[in-house]
Amino acid sequence: MKAEHQQFFARLKQFIPKERLVTDPLRRLAYGTDASFYRLIPELVVQVESEQELTHLICAAREHEVPITFRAAGTSLSGQAITDSVLVTLGDGWTNHRIVDNARLISLQPGIIGAQANRYLAPYQRKIGPDPASINAAKIGGIAANNASGMCCGTAHNSYRTLDSMRLILADGCLLDTGDPESVSAFRKTHRGLLDALDALARLTRANPTLSERIAHKYRLKNTTGYALNSLVDYEDPIDILQHLMIGSEGTLGFISEITYRTVPDHPHKASALVFFDELHTACEAVARVKSEPVDAVELIDRAGLRSIENKPGMPPFIRELPEKAAALLIETRAANAEQLTEQSCRISDAISELPTSQPIEFTSDPDACARYWAIRKGLFPAVGAVRDTGTTVIIEDIAVPVPQLADAVSDLHRIFERWGYSEALIFGHALEGNLHFVFTQAFDSQSEIDRYANLMDDVSKLVVEHYDGSLKAEHGTGRNMAPYVELEWGEEAYSLMWELKQLLDPQQILNPGVILNRDAEVHLSNLKPMPAADPLVDTCIECGFCEPTCPSRALTLTPRQRIVTWREIARLERSGEDPQRLSRLRKDYGYQGDETCAACGLCSTACPVGINTGDLTRSIRHDRNKRHASTANWIARHYAGVTSTSRTVLKLADSAHALLGSRNMESLTQGLRKLSGNRVQQWTPSMPTAAPRIRQPKSITTDTSTGDPRPKVVYLPSCASRMMGPQRGSSCSRSLAETTHALLTKAGFEVIYPLALDSLCCGMPFQSKGMFDAADMKSSELNQELLRITERGQIPVYSDTSPCTLRLKEKIDPAINLYDSIDFLDRFVVDKLQLTPVAEPIALHITCSATRLGQSDALKRIAALCASEVVIPEDISCCGFAGDKGFSTPELNASALRHLKRRVDKCAEGFSSSRTCEIGLSHHSGIEYKSIIYLLERCASRRT
Incomplete structure (x- = not known):
């Protein structure tokens, strides 16, 4: 660490806990990576939790002249969120919000994800204006600081246009709340010189016809190049000028600690049409014709873009036959009611009806069809990323041109691509604004x-x-990527004005220096990120960060993106042979940061543009590490019935000790034993299950499925956890899940049958999660054979009562077997056969990662809604982090993933889910008992007469 950083670090330790000051090589590398194709490794990463901490940090940075860079989600594409100095990240303390004036306004702290803000507003049929493609991962701080827009946002609803007020912290550490008259009054007194200077610059700008006209001209289009000079002509009050300058300033002028947006309507009725044209020019003419119609989005897809997805499943065959100059428009319109939606769709169709199209124009309001259309559009970027050569990166640039020149611009861009050999480049964009994105692959491994x-x-x-x-x-921000071209676009006079603003607000150049304004004409060619091959499982990763909000370890150690970044560096160092000491340190630290604390839940794959499951990488690493234990794993697999019996005995002994010692003494004893054993003894909590009674299987049923019983049959497959683990001590229901499930299915009119030798059967999940692939496949193969027999090769459906097991089995068993997860089976075949009386009190619902990956979230919500008058689904809780047995062996992962749970469910008396092991951790960290949703359904159900 450099001397100035060491002094700065010593100062920070006086008011920031050491665990929030990151200095080790692995995390500095991992945390310092953003979605751009640049890399700088920070000397120090600091996680701040409050305005007070940030104010002290900025003052310390000014005193020691240490540059600092603010980071929200790190989804930015232009290199604006990286540094080789000090990176400042946001902790949990930046996620508060306030809804004001019946949701006409919403105040948001910078740590809130954009999509979450819209979920807060959804009950009011409102939303924030900005709608970037990264909205499910991007945080409000980055959305505002980059003036991010999106497909429907245009220029009317971006952060600049919908800003009401903000709290901001300047480079001198001063906090200004522009929505608080007292704060504004005090600031006018303490910062009169600054405000007078801004006022003078604004007056000079407005008095300069050439410059003011240039500014007005530049903002007729979407524009995030340079600073928001339009604030100097749009506003006269220096306070208004100052707060609007912060929008799009990329953390170079100050820090936005809260922003209040004027919200916009979010109409519930939507219709989309995917319209194909044989000629690009015709498509662009259609854009001009619909611009004055009630359209919310018009997305242009060029022929190269269509070619990239034409062979994907579900694509209509005619796309492959379109001519070379073809293009498509994806049009969406929204309305407050169905009648208005129909009228708007007709108006739009009429506006372009005279133009020749490749297929008839058809609007649809069917949600599934609309989702398919938008999946085509959203699949363009990953379509390039997934097929690129290993070692290359995917670059997405965005420009804007006047709409009448859209077609010419696309043609000109393709000629440039051909000149420089970018044959794979494709173009799409927000056509209403003349905003074009072009995507291409690029290697940076040679001059x-x-x-x-x-x-x-x-x-x-x-x-x-x-x-x-x-x-x-x-809309992607200037960053380092476009900094050398700002003067080219704006001209010398406007460029000089931008430097004056930077000098005025950050005279010491400590706030994200080198971003937006940079004298280095080749800064965009410096510090290029290496993308070496690491493992075929993750080599297609584009490091966008979309996966991060889904990861249960994101606040504890690493996210999926950060695991891949680190593993790539380890692979690079191994191949190059350079710096063996650093390699050794990275490998050692990765053992805990990357492996032990990975839940391998796979939720990252649901958010990843190219479908990467980083859990597969983790399991592969565990497989290589645990090869010496393969024979032990195989022995356990072959003697699984004995293991099941032993586990029940252990649970009985633990429960007896619990009864004898009491919860507090039992917890203290096991914590002590765990500490003495170096964490080899498993963590015990009062939510630990009792032993489940062994399932008794009538021989007449298990050996012969032709019983003569007229009731429909179902094969019930209880998971290992369901067979071994009963309710926790003191549970509101003493029956095991298997007993309750049998009772429910019988009540619904089913004859329940079981596989033979049940205690010896397992889906293989416990082995797979530890990388013991041979043992895992042995168990799934055994189970497959028995299910083929007991179901008469798929004639009888199979009911699996635990979502993680269902997920694995669906990937492994014979397709002839009709396997249903409990949620799916109940939703399709059970609830309609029962009379349900919902409980009056609110219940908590946890949707497991496996249920999410199985696409069963909606079904689980429907079942819960039938059984309770109010269902609480805690926000920001995805995977619980229990991960089979990680809740016992690495309990801090479970604790971190559920750190917000207790206050989210404080009004609920009980909670429900669909995985027994998950429910142990959920119960422990929520303070209420979580059980399978089966218990609730069985309690509410009676036979339908």
Whole structure:
């Protein structure tokens, strides 16, 4: 660590706990990575939790002249969220919000994810204006600081246009709340010089016709290149100018600690049409015709884009037959009611009815059909990312040109791509705003490749600026990527004005220096991120960070993106042979940061644009590490019935000790034993299960499925956990899950049959999670054979009572077997056969990661809604982190994943889920008992007469 950083670090330790000051090589590398194709490794990463901490930090940075960079989610694409100095990240203390004036306004702290803000507003049929493609991962701080927009946002609803007020912290550590008259009054007194200077710059700008007209002209399009100079002509009050300058400033002028947005309507009725044209120029003419119609989004897809997805499942065959100059428009319209929606759809269709289309224009309001259309559009970026050569990265640039010149711009861009050999490049974009995105793959492993990229960017910049007078960055922010071209786009006078603003608000240049404004003409070619091969399971990762909000270890150690970043560096160092000491340290630290604390839940794959399951990488690493234990795993697999019996005995002994010692003494004893054993003794909690009684299987049923019983049959497959683990001590229900399930299915009119030798059967999940693939496959193969027999090769459905087991089995068993997870089976075949009386009190519902991956979230919500008058699904809780037995062996993972749970369910008396092991951790950390949803359904159900 450099001397100035050591002094700064010593100062920070006076008011920030050491665990929030990151100095080790692994986490500095991992936390310092954003979605761009640049990399700088910070000297120090600091996690701040409050405005007070941040104010002290900024003052310390100013005193020691240490540059600092603010980071929200790190989904930015232009290199604006990285640094080789001090990276400041947001902890849990930045997630508060306030809804004001019946949701006409919403105040949001910077740590709130954009999609979460819209979930807060959904009951009011309102939303925030910005709608970037990264909204499910991007945080409000980054959305505002980059002036991110999106498909429906345009220029009317971006952060600049919908800003009401903000709390901001300047480079001198001063906090200003522009929505608080007292704060504004005090600031006018203490910062009169600053405000007078801003006022003077604004007056000079407005008095300069050439400059003010230039500014007005530039913002007729989407534009995030440089600073928001329009604030100098749009507003006269220096307070208004100051707060609007913060929008899009990328953390170079101050820190936005809260923003209040004016919200916009979120109409519930939506219709979409995917319209194909044989000619790009015709598609662009259609854009001009519908611009004045009630459209909310018009997305242009060029022929290269259509070609990238034409062979994917579900794509209509005619796409492959479209001519070389073809294009498509994805049009969406929204309305307050169905009648208005129909009228709007007709107006839009009429507006382009005279233009020749490849297929008839058809609007649909069917949610599934609309989702398929938008999946096509959203699949364009990953379509390039998934097929790129290993070692290359995917780059997505965005520009804006006047709509009448859209077709010419697309053609000109393709000519540039051909000139520099980017044959795979494709173009799509927000056509209503003339906003084009182009996506291509790029290697940076040789000077010739770097030169090729430099030539491409030079040609694109000249084309956009000199030929179209457009925007080089329409919505992705300037960052380091476009900093060398800001003067080209804006001209010398406007560029000088931007430097004056930077000097005025950050005279010491400590706030994210080098971003937006940079004198280095080749900064966009420096610090390029390596993307070495690491493992085929993750080599397609584009490091976008979309996965991070789903990960249960995100606040404890690493996220999926960070695991991949680190593993790539380990692989690079192993191949190169350089710095063996660093390699050894990274490998050692990865053991805990990357492996032990990975739940391997796979939720990351549901958010990943290219479908990567980082849990597969973790299991592969465990497989290589645990090869020496393979024979032990195989022995356990072959003697599984004995293991099951032993586990029940252990649970009985533990419960007896619990009864004898009491919860407090039992917890103290086991914590002591765990500490003495070096964490080899499993963690015990009062929520530990009792032993479940062994399932008694009538021989007449288990050996012969032809019983003559007229009732429909179902094969019930209780999981290992269901067979071994009963309710916790003191539970509101003493019956095991298997007993309760049998009673429910019988009540619904089913004859329940069981596989033979049940205690010896297992789906293989316990072995798979530890990388014991041979043992896992042995068990799933055994189970497959028995299910084929007992179901008469699929004639009888199979009911699996635990979602994680169902997920594995669906990947492993014979397709002839009709396997249903409990949620799916209950939703389809059971609830309609029962009379349900819902409970009056609110209940908590946890949707497991496996249920999410199985696509059963909606079904579980429907069942819960039938059984309770109010269902609480805690926000920000995805995977619980119990991960089979991780809740016992690495309890801090479970604790971190559920750190917010207790206060989210404080009004609930009980909770429900669909995995017995998950329910142990949920019960422990919530303070209420969690059980399978089966218990609730059985309690509420009576036979339908």
